[in-house]
Amino acid sequence: MSLEKVLAHIDDDLENSTDRLMELLRIPSISTDPAYKHDCARAADWLVKALSDLGFQAGTRPTEGHPMVVAHAEGSGPHVLFYGHYDVQPVDPVDLWDNPPFQPRLEKTPGGTVIRARGASDDKGQLMTFLEACRAWRAVNGQLPARVSIFFEGEEESGSPSLVPFMRENAAELKADIALICDTGMFGQNTPAIVTMLRGLLAEEVVITGANKDLHSGMYGGIARNPIHVLSRIIAGLHDETGRVTLPGFYDGVPDLPQQIRHQWQKLSFDSKQFLGDVGLSLPAGEKDRTPLEMIWSRPTCEVNGISGGYEGDGFKTVLPAKARAKISFRLVGTQDPEQIHANFVAYVKSCLPADCGVEFPLGHGAPASQMSTENPAFEAARRALSDEWSQSAAYIGCGGSIPIAGHFKEILDMDALLVGFGHDDDQIHSPNEKYDLESYHKGIRSWARILAGLT
């Protein structure tokens, strides 16, 4: 089996590979909006067809939401399960897009050619890198260099309600030696990366209730409890002056960064000035005694993601509102326990509640952090393959975001996950004008071809 020939085939076939991605990008598979239910099904069917053409035994599996796609190809060597998601984020505000989000096109930019469309990076472009790598292997060698299973979901952008039940019900079928996930990014423009640390997430909404209706602040101001004041105090009390979260026991299970990883991260020479400067900021605002990379990769956080209450329109209305609400999320690391932290958070909020105020917690859900054991030989094989492809030593990095699937693979299927991706910070995922660098796509396909070769 010749890797060189596979890579050459990938280069020669890039235009066709791109056309196939464009086809998938034209399907508006927005999972959160019921109006696009049929399009989600179409995207799943399109993938089944593509996988079948590659010799996979492929099919859709119904769920209460959008279908799963599961496929298997026999092969020698280790058994890998590749995961991706075919659903995409909504596109609003659609008037901020320079061209229609579901009419993908190649665009020359100062940074190189990009594929512009909703889902180009998250996650259709990324999952297609793996499919096209399989295609090239088959075209050149008639078979894949490993036993490959595929698992695509269509609800990742809407909270994955069917994922865990489906994994539990189909655990035997999905279990492999290792999971491959392509939903992350490079480190900077040229350094390939394997994410070995993923923060977990605990999300909750807090609704503070006071009077049974909005009051006039002239008539009741000074005597009636104002839920916005109560909520502000709760939020203000969540951090101390050094930026630490104040919830009791919050740092239980937060590990110190191992020396080895600390050294490796130092070598990455992360430019936090640039990172913050790109969004108009200049100073790290987190815990006082932590480096920027620790703040975003290996430390837990508490952020208010939204707040509302009272009159929010133009001008002024002297209302004393009946309710105020905030959406609050915690990024978790190490072995922090989402359930325990949720309980402590609820207790804290209740302890701040004056008489006459009520509170509701309508939303709570959480997932623990994931820390990969890099002992599985696939990690070292992937690191070598990526380093070869990008002529730059691949890095084990952390990821501030939460990819719960990695935790589920560990917990439900007792399987490590190898997270490799080719996205960039400026891909505008979840925003207007999403793009994927053509280089990410091309070298992404080549990277997977090399990783598959390395696994055997």
Next chain:
Amino acid sequence: MSLEKVLAHIDDDLENSTDRLMELLRIPSISTDPAYKHDCARAADWLVKALSDLGFQAGTRPTEGHPMVVAHAEGSGPHVLFYGHYDVQPVDPVDLWDNPPFQPRLEKTPGGTVIRARGASDDKGQLMTFLEACRAWRAVNGQLPARVSIFFEGEEESGSPSLVPFMRENAAELKADIALICDTGMFGQNTPAIVTMLRGLLAEEVVITGANKDLHSGMYGGIARNPIHVLSRIIAGLHDETGRVTLPGFYDGVPDLPQQIRHQWQKLSFDSKQFLGDVGLSLPAGEKDRTPLEMIWSRPTCEVNGISGGYEGDGFKTVLPAKARAKISFRLVGTQDPEQIHANFVAYVKSCLPADCGVEFPLGHGAPASQMSTENPAFEAARRALSDEWSQSAAYIGCGGSIPIAGHFKEILDMDALLVGFGHDDDQIHSPNEKYDLESYHKGIRSWARILAGLT
């Protein structure tokens, strides 16, 4: 001149008086919505016609917004200037109205007959009590018992942008011995009241800015400054544990309640349990060492009237917002200086601002509190007249709301204002199904007839 005959005439003519009010209520003079500009002009013209029929020299006066109505009737005795406003609040949500807001009708309710329409209480019904009192005086005696001028504006519900310039330009014409204002309420169901204390108002919006766009809280959480946290700390710091406002110098100019007024208020036996119970609360939440009536009438306040930032829709979005904003208002008393307090507030907010955050104050406007000197004999005359009409001793009370016109009369025209009104707490002003008790209208007209008699 016989007061008894005037009162009898009022009783006999009540049906016609009510019909005239209904005519005015049918004109949808919503000042804040440009779509109703023509209707505002129609309401002004209707009043000019009505006043001319009563022997006034009456006319509309153009402004950059809606016209003023000014009218004069010669007469012996003191010169009074009666103020009211012919514009009304918007009606939305219109589907919460039981019948169309501009199709007024008499409705029998368990509490008595009410006039149901937008503006029935605020302020068309109230201003018509005075006009109908004048009508009765003229009908019975051929003339009014005092020299009466009238001043109606059409922008009270939209911030009165033309009021102060107009008053300054026409000061000589509008100056009288005392101003009469009918835009307030009774104390409870049966106790007539003269408002001698009005809280002032300082309103401002605070917009905290952080990054130049909304960020992903996974990618930036823990390193980027969150404007919602900053805003929450600012709000949390505005009050101390005893409910006092913490701004430096905030209580400068806040007088202690005079013993005499304290005693009078004690006699009112205000039922704060009932007052709060009606809106689902049970405990006064203001300054620890103050009585409920002080809290709502004679103490300054700081209330957040609205807050917003980040994701406010259903479900969750892990955004780290670029902005957060709050609408904050202060009720002022005594000689508290709105400009000084605004300056101190701005300084406080800026002192809370971490590096990398900006702040905007787009809205600031304020008016000082009004404290009437009750030495003008009109106060005692009105108190006697009201006590006679309602067979209940009239009370000098405070009002938590702000009626800036009273301050303008003092400042621009050096004129005290006698605030007498017949509204009730349940009149639903500014809300759907606004009403005015027919008794308020009837006895309101009789009250003004008595007050006019008492002035001479």
